[in-house]
Amino acid sequence: MNKLPVILIVDDDAMNLTMAKSILEMKVRAEILTTESGSGCLDILQKRQGAIDLILLDIAMPGMDGLQTLATIRKNLRYQDLKVIFLTAAADKNTIIKASQLKIADYVKKPFVPEDLIARVEKQIFPPIEDPEINDIFKSLDNLGL
Structure with missing residues (x-):
């Protein structure tokens, strides 16, 4: 049985x-976890021993904000490549620069459009196949109209 990807919001x-x-439960085959704080995010990462495939992380939160939370996550070598999408109403230049320095995969501006959220999440969880042989097969199928 295939393990479902795990998304933490x-x-x-x-x-x-x-x-x-x-939105994600209706459209994306994944296990969805939630928490309301940066410290809660760190607790879940620790409890799950890093078994999270994608984090959707709000930037503006009381206490530990999203930037601080991600900076803490990135200090652990185990999480250097953990995919993170920022959910933010703050899309100002300085915030985007700080976020990109922390290696975010993407960001979704709030209020989010469901189709946009789904597309960005699926892009991270199910990235396109970069195998030339497989791409050739898909091209052949397209040429056949299949």
Whole structure:
């Protein structure tokens, strides 16, 4: 049996958390976990021993914000390549620069459009196949109209 990818949503706004979880549960085959704080995110990472495939992380949270949370995550070599998408209403230049320095995979501007959220999540969890042989097969099938 194939293991489902695990997505962790971190947002202090209960409405955003519920919406994101509901949208993803309907459209993406994955296990969805949630927490309302940066410290909760770190606790889940520790409890799951890093078995998280993608984090959707709000930037503006009380206490430990998303940038601080991700900086803490990146200090652990085990999580250097963990995929993180920022959920943010703050898309100002300085925030984007700080986020890119922490190696984010993408960001979704809030309020998010469900189709955009789904597409960005799927792109990270199910990246396109980069195998030339497989791409040739798909091209042949396209040429045959299949």
